[in-house]
Amino acid sequence: MRKFDEIRQLRRMVDSSILRMPGVMAVATGYKKVNGERTDELSVIVYVAKKLPLKRIPYFHAIPSSLKIRDLEVSTDIVEVGYYIPYSYTSYERPALGGVSIGHLNVTAGTLGGLVCGPACEEQDDSILILSNNHVLAATNKGSKGDYIVQPGPHDGGTCPDQCIGELERFVPIDFSENAINYVDCAVARPYDSGDVSFEIHDIGMPSLSETYTLTPGDVLKSLQVQKTGRTTEHTVGFVSAIDWKGSVLYDWTPAYFEQQIVVETLTPGTPVAEGGDSGSLVLTMDNKICGLLFAGPTSGEHFIANHIHEVFTRLDVKLCCAPTESVKGTEEKKILGDLRKLRDKLRVDKGLRKYFDLYGRHSGRFFNEMLRDRKLKGMMQEITIEGARLVRDRDAKLDAQTVALARRAIDVVAKKWKKDRGLVKDMEKVKKILNESEGRTLDQILQIVRKS
Numbered sequence: 001m002r003k004f005d006e007i008r009q010l011r012r013m014v015d016s017s018i019l020r021m022p023g024v025m026a027v028a029t030g031y032k033k034v035n036g037e038r039t040d041e042l043s044v045i046v047y048v049a050k051k052l053p054l055k056r057i058p059y060f061h062a063i064p065s066s067l068k069i070r071d072l073e074v075s076t077d078i079v080e081v082g083y084y085i086p087y088s089y090t091s092y093e094r095p096a097l098g099g100v101s102i103g104h105l106n107v108t109a110g111t112l113g114g115l116v117c118g119p120a121c122e123e124q125d126d127s128i129l130i131l132s133n134n135h136v137l138a139a140t141n142k143g144s145k146g147d148y149i150v151q152p153g154p155h156d157g158g159t160c161p162d163q164c165i166g167e168l169e170r171f172v173p174i175d176f177s178e179n180a181i182n183y184v185d186c187a188v189a190r191p192y193d194s195g196d197v198s199f200e201i202h203d204i205g206m207p208s209l210s211e212t213y214t215l216t217p218g219d220v221l222k223s224l225q226v227q228k229t230g231r232t233t234e235h236t237v238g239f240v241s242a243i244d245w246k247g248s249v250l251y252d253w254t255p256a257y258f259e260q261q262i263v264v265e266t267l268t269p270g271t272p273v274a275e276g277g278d279s280g281s282l283v284l285t286m287d288n289k290i291c292g293l294l295f296a297g298p299t300s301g302e303h304f305i306a307n308h309i310h311e312v313f314t315r316l317d318v319k320l321c322c323a324p325t326e327s328v329k330g331t332e333e334k335k336i337l338g339d340l341r342k343l344r345d346k347l348r349v350d351k352g353l354r355k356y357f358d359l360y361g362r363h364s365g366r367f368f369n370e371m372l373r374d375r376k377l378k379g380m381m382q383e384i385t386i387e388g389a390r391l392v393r394d395r396d397a398k399l400d401a402q403t404v405a406l407a408r409r410a411i412d413v414v415a416k417k418w419k420k421d422r423g424l425v426k427d428m429e430k431v432k433k434i435l436n437e438s439e440g441r442t443l444d445q446i447l448q449i450v451r452k453s
Contacts, residue, residue: 106139114207223239230294238273241264263304289361366417
């Protein structure tokens with residue numbers, strides 16, 4: 001991280017000069033690529049409209065192969081990108097992905113952060129919910145359960161009934177009274193049709209559905225990079241500069257006092273990391289674990305303020321969604337959810353099994369997305385889940401051939417629809433191999449196979 005910060009300091013001195021060069025579109029700090037492959041060398045990336053042979057470029061316009069200031073020398077990486085054109089996530093979209101415009105009928109517009117499930121007690125039945133801010137979905141305490149939510153938000157042309165996507169479910173009130181302390185600005189809405197929403201987030205992909213990430217002082221010390229996609233500035237990356245911010249936020253010039261907030265700053269001074277309309281965006285680590293909920297920031301846009309996600313989940317009584325457990329919610333089989341939680345917790349803490357727990361987190365969103373739109377797949381997942389719970393409850397029970405075949409079919413359904421996701425396809429082949437080896441074995445024997453794989 002020190003080298004990265006040093007390069008940023010260097011870039012502050014030379015960015016304006018580089019950007020004035022003909023054909024240069026942008027600059028950034030990142031890893032150098034050679035023949036399309038990323039190396040371990042940090043460099044100054046220069047994005048150009050078109051890459052030209054050196055002999056066709058006047059020497060005073062040529063970008064040097066490295067930059068040196070004082071004792072620091074950093075190589076450059078020239079990347080051809082064409083021309084940047086303006087675009088935004090302000091249009092009508094079905095299914096609606098995280099990062100798009102959304103809002104209560106009485107607000108302008110904010111951002112659809114993502115999808116959660118609730119309440120947090122898994123034995124209770126509660127469907128998929130849209131997560132964003134109180135001031136986006138509940139019009140800053142003025143909304144009532146059942147109010148219309150439109151996508152895109154009203155400022156972007158959303159009206160009812162044509163653009164209605166759901167209704168306000170609940171929110172945590174913002175307390176404007178003297179001496180009150182707020183910790184969250186959050187709300188959830190219930191979509192009318194779960195097929196109208198998606199777990200995917202624009203420009204980020206699928207968030208992990210295995211666990212959230214709690215930011216620590218260590219993340220501040222190492223300037224942990226995080227990302228978000230919002231309605232206005234779309235996908236941006238910043239770094240965590242504080243996790244204990246406290247101060248007042250003005251809502252229509254009325255202050256509300258907050259404590260224990262996250263501060264994320266832009267990587268490039270002068271370039272906004274968030275602006276008005278980005279409120280409600282989920283903040284994620286670079287490996288797609290949710291850590292915060294963006295809700296405020298200065299007019300400059302050079303940093304934003306976000307709630308810690310564990311505070312949001314606790315106060316709204318929601319949680320990450322889990323495809324297998326959701327498949328049996330609302331059925332008589334929901335009584336098995338406790339058994340499945342025990343297995344999940346075992347996978348999380350066992351070092352030998354952890355990699356498959358993480359694999360589930362990476363790809364479960366794809367399965368969940370398809371379950372929202374494919375009743376047959378949901379039925380298949382339900383049968384697989386029930387069999388899994390049987391193996392947890394009865395340690396002598398063995399995985400039968402019928403369930404193995406069903407699991408392979410479910411994997412093939414999702415892998416076929418997401419065949420462009422090479423990582424998913426490759427990982428699912430590994431899972432199918434383990435399934436084949438697991439037929440006729442107990443859960444303990446299966447877990448041993450997983451450890452050795």
